[in-house]
Amino acid sequence: MADTLDAMADALHFASSVNGNTQRPSSPAAWENTGGSRLKGEWSSNPVLDANLSAGLVASSANDHASGLAAVLRMPAGGIFSTYTVARGLLETAARAWYLMEPDIDVLERVRRHMNERLYSLNESRLLFHGQGLAATHQDDQEKKILDTGKEHFTFRTKKNYKAARLGEERPSAMKLADDCMAAAAGEKGMGKMIYQLLSGKAHGVAYALLQLLGDPSTPHDPETPGVTLRQVQHNAVDVAQKLLVPVVVYASMSQRYFQRQGWDPAGWQEAARKTYRAWAALAQAVPDSDGLVTVPWAQTT
Numbered sequence: 001m002a003d004t005l006d007a008m009a010d011a012l013h014f015a016s017s018v019n020g021n022t023q024r025p026s027s028p029a030a031w032e033n034t035g036g037s038r039l040k041g042e043w044s045s046n047p048v049l050d051a052n053l054s055a056g057l058v059a060s061s062a063n064d065h066a067s068g069l070a071a072v073l074r075m076p077a078g079g080i081f082s083t084y085t086v087a088r089g090l091l092e093t094a095a096r097a098w099y100l101m102e103p104d105i106d107v108l109e110r111v112r113r114h115m116n117e118r119l120y121s122l123n124e125s126r127l128l129f130h131g132q133g134l135a136a137t138h139q140d141d142q143e144k145k146i147l148d149t150g151k152e153h154f155t156f157r158t159k160k161n162y163k164a165a166r167l168g169e170e171r172p173s174a175m176k177l178a179d180d181c182m183a184a185a186a187g188e189k190g191m192g193k194m195i196y197q198l199l200s201g202k203a204h205g206v207a208y209a210l211l212q213l214l215g216d217p218s219t220p221h222d223p224e225t226p227g228v229t230l231r232q233v234q235h236n237a238v239d240v241a242q243k244l245l246v247p248v249v250v251y252a253s254m255s256q257r258y259f260q261r262q263g264w265d266p267a268g269w270q271e272a273a274r275k276t277y278r279a280w281a282a283l284a285q286a287v288p289d290s291d292g293l294v295t296v297p298w299a300q301t302t
Contacts, residue, residue: 008252022262033049039108090247094255100113101254118146143165179193
C-alpha cells in the first residue's frame with residue numbers, strides 16, 4: 001500500500017522536476033496565463049497566473065501528504081491513529097486542488113475561485129492577528145483591493161463576524177468537494193462526505209471515531225451495567241484500505257487534472273495510478289481469515 005502511494009507521488013514529483021516545476025508552453029494553464037493580464041487590477045497584475053500557481057501549491061501539498069501517508073503506513077506499529085489524521089490532510093488538500101483545477105470553466109470563474117481562496121486566507125490570518133491583540137492592516141488592505149476589483153465582475157459580500165468576504169458563490173467546504181470529486185470519479189454520491197466526517201472525527205480525537213478502531217470487548221459486557229471493558233486496538237490493511245480508498249481516489253483525480261493542466265507527460269504516473277487502484281481495491285474487498293490474516297494474489301496488485 002505504501003509503495004503504491006509513493007510511486008504515484010514520485011511520478012508527479014518527477015514530472016514537475018523535469019519540466020522545471022512549471023507548465024509546458026502548449027498546456028491549458030500556459031494558454032490561460034497569456035491572456036490573464038486583461039483581468040489585471042488592484043487585486044493582481046495577472047490574476048489568472050496567480051490562480052494557476054496557487055492551485056499548483058495546493059496540489060504540491062496534497063502530493064506531500066501522499067508521501068507522508070506512505071511513511072506513516074510503514075511505521076512499525078502502523079501509525080494506528082495518525083494514519084487517519086494524515087489521510088484527512090490528503091483528502092482535504094487534494095479535493096481543494098481538484099476544484100481549483102477544474103478544466104471546463106472560463107478564466108473569470110477560475111480567478112473568482114482563486115480570489116475566494118485568498119479572501120478566506122486573509123480572514124484566517126486576520127483572526128490570528130486579532131487573537132494576539134494585533135492589527136491586521138495588510139489583510140484589510142488586500143481584502144479591499146480584491147473586493148474593489150472583483151465587484152466589477154461579480155456580486156460580493158463583505159466579511160461578517162468570523163466569516164470571510166467572498167465574490168459570487170460561497171467558497172465550498174472540503175467535505176463538499178470530496179463528495180463532488182467521488183461522485184465525478186466513481187459515481188458515489190455521499191461517500192466522500194461520510195469518509196471526510198469519519199476522518200475528521202479521528203483527527204480531532206472524537207470518541208465515536210476513535211472507538212471504531214477498537215475490536216470486540218475481551219469479555220462480554222452487560223449493556224445495562226455501567227463499567228469499563230477492555231478492547232484491543234484493531235488495525236489491519238483491509239480496514240485501512242476500506243476507509244482510505246476515498247482519499248486515494250480523490251488524490252488520483254486531482255493528480256490527473258494537474259498533469260492535464262500542466263501539459264506534462266502522464267505515462268509514468270498513469271502506470272503508478274493503475275497499480276495503486278488495483279492494490280487498494282483488492283485489499284478493500286478482501287476478507288481476513290480467523291487469525292486476521294489476508295492473502296491477496298500478487299496478480300491482483302501489480
